[in-house]
Amino acid sequence: MQSLKVNLPGNRSYPIYVGTGCLDKLGEMLRLYMKTSKFILITDEQVASHYSGVFLPSFEKAKLHLDTIVVPAGEQTKNIETYHDLMTRFLELGAARDWAVIAFGGGVVGDLAGFAAATYMRGIPFVQVPTTLLAQVDASVGGKTGINHPRAKNIIGAFHQPALVWIDLAVLRTLGQRDLISGLAEVIKYGIIHDRDFFAFCEKNRTLLLEKDEHVLSDAVLRSCAIKADIVARDEREHSVRAFLNFGHTIGHALENLGGYERIRHGEAVFLGMLAEARLSTQLGLLSQTEYQRIERLLRQIPLQAVIEGIEPDRVMEVMRHDKKVQAGRLRYVLPISIGEMHIIEEPDPGLVREAVLHVLNDGWVCR
């Protein structure tokens, strides 16, 4: 297995392990690494249908106690009701401060289980075992946990760093193409916000990434995790560079919300948001046409399945006002000024924002 580290002050640093076919080693690893011997694994129905029981032998061998809670799959699960049910189950199981949570699933399970761990008894440890590409390259690293409110995404949450991230690339074999593509949005995002060479890697290996080539995916996951770990180590609480990770998310979150969190997956919304925000950057004179066309070319080559019909640009503008990125009443956008370099802009001309949104909603590039 390969490993890297998220370096944080105090005792909050943690390792990220990346391997292929390593789920059945988790018990032994936790025995060595964690102080606790009692775990609650939270997963969703779809992940459970593929991997039910996969941890049991290694937990039994390591003499670790394991309870499992299965929640419904999908973004709709990341809500206050499911969170409340989890608290009830934790109490019924007799979970105490010396227990830990394992988030085994995509970003939805990671955010929900992480938030449950962050708040139960004012915080118990948790471990991320991400099973989607999006969760492996982004959601499982950095300690952002939370749930949605019907009016705003991720608005209820806490920073709570995992004790360990355990990535098994083999689980991506069962991941559907639509969710693979969702994860590719965040992979390509790292190239645009931080690493020109990595963007070129994505351009060169686009087809292999879409075909789930394991060597290329392994390089992409390791490089993405390294970039995220570096950014989080420099700015854990998003006072500066961590905000760059929000590229594509201001418009993206509004689209995701208006799609009812079903018609448009999170990563798909980030794709659309990145395209709109890159265009906005060009219209503002920050990003050259050549750089914009390079970004647009790569994004357009990825076959999205999001359903965007019926979404009105004015509603997108309205929903964005509730975004977490509003500060002192002013909406902030993270925009590329070249591939690998970002800039934060406050309250750009709403006419240009609306035009960029309209461009993405109208141009029919999304495969339906």
Ligand SMILES: NC(=O)c1ccc[n+]([C@@H]2O[C@H](COP(=O)([O-])OP(=O)(O)OC[C@H]3O[C@@H](n4cnc5c(N)ncnc54)[C@H](O)[C@@H]3O)[C@@H](O)[C@H]2O)c1
């Ligand atoms: N905390 C963060 O820093 C952060 C960062 C990015 C995104 N997020 C959050 O992540 C969420 C999106 O995550 P996601 O795209 O992973 O969605 P998801 O968790 O809903 O997973 C997508 C689908 O894939 C299924 N699935 C998961 N792993 C599978 C596997 N190995 N094989 C087959 N099916 C599998 C799930 O059951 C689900 O149906 C959003 O809520 C977003 O806000 C959080």
